Amino acid sequence: MQELIKYGKKIVKAGLAHSHFGNVSKRVGDQMLISTTGSMLDELEGQIVTVPVDPASPDELDVIASTEVNVHRVIYKATSALAILHGHSKYAVAMSMLYEPGKEQIVPEDTESIYVLHEIPVVRGGVGSDELARNAATALRDHKGIVVQGHGTFARGATVDEAYVILSSIEHACTVKYLVDNARRRISV
Amino acid sequence: MKAVYGWKNKILRIDLSKGEVDRFAPDASLLRGYIGGRGLGAKIVYDTGRVDALSPANLLVFAAGPLTGTTTPASGRVSLSTKSPLTGTIFDSNCGGSFGPELKKAGYDALIIAGKSQDPVFIEIEDDRVYVKPAEKLWGKNVKETTSLLKDKGSVACIGRAGEKQVLLAAIMSDAVHAFGRGGVGAVMGSKNLKAVVVKGTGHVDISDRAEFLKHKKSIDRLLIASPTISKGLSVFGTPFLMKITSGMKILPVANFQKAEPDIYLNPFFGKNIMEERSPKRRACYSCPIACKREDKEGNELPEYETIGLMSANIQNPDYSAVVEANRLCNDYGLDTISVAGVLGCYAEIRNKGISPAELLRFTRMIGEQEGIGEQLGWGAKLFSASEGCPEKSIQVKGLELPAYDPRGVKGLGFSYATSNRGGCHTRAYLVAPEILRKPKAIDPYTLAGKAGHTKIFQDRFAAVDSLVVCKFVFFGVGEEEYANILSAVTGVDYTSEDLMLVGERIWNVERVYNLREGFSKDDDTLPERFFEKKVNGRVIDREEFLKTRDEYYRMRGWAENGVPTKRTLKRLGVI
Numbered sequence A: 001m002q003e004l005i006k007y008g009k010k011i012v013k014a015g016l017a018h019s020h021f022g023n024v025s026k027r028v029g030d031q032m033l034i035s036t037t038g039s040m041l042d043e044l045e046g047q048i049v050t051v052p053v054d055p056a057s058p059d060e061l062d063v064i065a066s067t068e069v070n071v072h073r074v075i076y077k078a079t080s081a082l083a084i085l086h087g088h089s090k091y092a093v094a095m096s097m098l099y100e101p102g103k104e105q106i107v108p109e110d111t112e113s114i115y116v117l118h119e120i121p122v123v124r125g126g127v128g129s130d131e132l133a134r135n136a137a138t139a140l141r142d143h144k145g146i147v148v149q150g151h152g153t154f155a156r157g158a159t160v161d162e163a164y165v166i167l168s169s170i171e172h173a174c175t176v177k178y179l180v181d182n183a184r185r186r187i188s189v
Numbered sequence B: 001m002k003a004v005y006g007w008k009n010k011i012l013r014i015d016l017s018k019g020e021v022d023r024f025a026p027d028a029s030l031l032r033g034y035i036g037g038r039g040l041g042a043k044i045v046y047d048t049g050r051v052d053a054l055s056p057a058n059l060l061v062f063a064a065g066p067l068t069g070t071t072t073p074a075s076g077r078v079s080l081s082t083k084s085p086l087t088g089t090i091f092d093s094n095c096g097g098s099f100g101p102e103l104k105k106a107g108y109d110a111l112i113i114a115g116k117s118q119d120p121v122f123i124e125i126e127d128d129r130v131y132v133k134p135a136e137k138l139w140g141k142n143v144k145e146t147t148s149l150l151k152d153k154g155s156v157a158c159i160g161r162a163g164e165k166q167v168l169l170a171a172i173m174s175d176a177v178h179a180f181g182r183g184g185v186g187a188v189m190g191s192k193n194l195k196a197v198v199v200k201g202t203g204h205v206d207i208s209d210r211a212e213f214l215k216h217k218k219s220i221d222r223l224l225i226a227s228p229t230i231s232k233g234l235s236v237f238g239t240p241f242l243m244k245i246t247s248g249m250k251i252l253p254v255a256n257f258q259k260a261e262p263d264i265y266l267n268p269f270f271g272k273n274i275m276e277e278r279s280p281k282r283r284a285c286y287s288c289p290i291a292c293k294r295e296d297k298e299g300n301e302l303p304e305y306e307t308i309g310l311m312s313a314n315i316q317n318p319d320y321s322a323v324v325e326a327n328r329l330c331n332d333y334g335l336d337t338i339s340v341a342g343v344l345g346c347y348a349e350i351r352n353k354g355i356s357p358a359e360l361l362r363f364t365r366m367i368g369e370q371e372g373i374g375e376q377l378g379w380g381a382k383l384f385s386a387s388e389g390c391p392e393k394s395i396q397v398k399g400l401e402l403p404a405y406d407p408r409g410v411k412g413l414g415f416s417y418a419t420s421n422r423g424g425c426h427t428r429a430y431l432v433a434p435e436i437l438r439k440p441k442a443i444d445p446y447t448l449a450g451k452a453g454h455t456k457i458f459q460d461r462f463a464a465v466d467s468l469v470v471c472k473f474v475f476f477g478v479g480e481e482e483y484a485n486i487l488s489a490v491t492g493v494d495y496t497s498e499d500l501m502l503v504g505e506r507i508w509n510v511e512r513v514y515n516l517r518e519g520f521s522k523d524d525d526t527l528p529e530r531f532f533e534k535k536v537n538g539r540v541i542d543r544e545e546f547l548k549t550r551d552e553y554y555r556m557r558g559w560a561e562n563g564v565p566t567k568r569t570l571k572r573l574g575v576i
């Protein structure tokens, strides 16, 4: 619980999500701790609930859990992740919108990001939808982080700390790529 | 004659003393300005002047709304207005089932019942045909039996033995399981020697613009599916999904609101557990896609959250089956479950004991039969505790027992109990949505800051919703904008969401002025002392902050410092 509270604060402080957006979770056996809907990521004290991981086992607390609770569930089911962080960072969202349909991934330019992330899949699906859950889970089987087109980022890890590294790396990779793409365009003009 | 859509433009009035039946067309401005349901009922009851609640002069006004009888999602409810014998305030009660749609299809926006019959009677309505018939053979029977004897004639609203005996906690039951609960409205019906009203309609409700109507209906349906409270909560578990949430927040009342930690194991009362143990069937009110009602294999209605919450930890009863049976008994006697549980909580505290499962059933029967201690318990918590010399042990506002949310942990909701026109009730502002379920936008339940404005807005909003008449639960997912759109499409009268808010504010002020005329004052806009004095889960309501919030609320309402609406406000709203 304390870890989620700590990293909720860090996510907002680093600009990886606005206070009112994003969500965080941590898997503990067949249960997960997840932030509540409408909570502020940098004020998560008392705003984390425990619900089952199994998507076939709905729980009363789903009502107040993050709207993305089912996306987290399907990712946990499909991967070995023990923590998932969801942010709405600016450059990642912008880059996902600049990509034409058909281009399914963002390829980082800087060596650190290439090393950590390889490439970043761009997936589609409405907020909290089954389509998003499916697409995100499939992409996260082979990658540590993804961007949902026009929406935000998902990162997974064996620990909350590891997921945070991925979440911030995605934004770093997208920022560098955006700047490089822009500079190249100017130079070629 | 100009075509009228949505409304029927006809009110049926029956005077049981004179044996007269008449029909009249309401003034167009009455329907436009009060819409129907609670608003129409409040205005009619207000215009009647001061009456004794159990005298023939008191009215029972069953009022539908312009959407009733259409296929608008969750519009199958109907409102009942009267003066409450329990609280002495103006009172409205809102009920599901199919009574409202049948009334509309029979051709009426409202049914006004005045006077008192010499002998027991029931009213039978089939379109234009209206009969007042002897009910000697029905008198003395409970709700289930009465309903099964009458149901071939139409939708039945009747009282059980509790209403006949004018128990102040009596409800009127519609189609046997839907309650016009709270406020002792069943006692008013009993005081008129009226056992039942049966209504059947063969007509339909005209819609002004069908294409627009279907468009807005579709958009409402889509929003309902998208709402997690509805799709992951109400539709899956029914209202008992709230048990796990409120107990987790430590706002489930325990031992008559004395503490936060229950002495009983709560798991059997949780929604998921009930699903697994009982595999209940889903049931819906007329034209409702949410279907939050649950019944067991024998067709018995399973209890709602409020009943479970107040008949478990609050009276220290560990047995869910006893709650199911007490709920069934309340439905059959025609008793309000919240008030029955509230007065039992008060009794338990006074006697310094819990209520065992067997006692829960025995006391419920005794209240229904007005037998032994049941007679005093049937007066409600306020009078019962006063008769025992300890008024501080009744957890009520304006005489109405509180619902199953401890106000120390949901302060806006608590403030809305205090300022409610019908007494301690959660449905007036329904701040359960933002403070507990975090919809449409989460607000901090642990502070009173900003709650004066929230309370006003939500009170006005739901006064309008109760006038449409639409179930409050849809507003977990849908805004008043969508209902203003569909109202315009049905009636052909252009309504915006701001118009609806203004109608709500008008209704709220009419109700307020009624209560002031009855002698209520600022001093009644308060909460039981223990909420200011005794901490539960480390929380208490700060009295100074509460009083400041109340002053701010009066200012926001355009009322004077003493809580009386100013002439300017009443003029602005067209009340005077």
Ligand code: SF4
Pocket (backbone or CB within 6 Å): B074, B075, B076, B096, B283, B284, B285, B288, B289, B290, B291, B292, B293, B471, B472, B473, B474
């Ligand atoms: S949500 Fe429940 S109470 Fe409301 S109209 Fe639908 S079935 Fe009836």
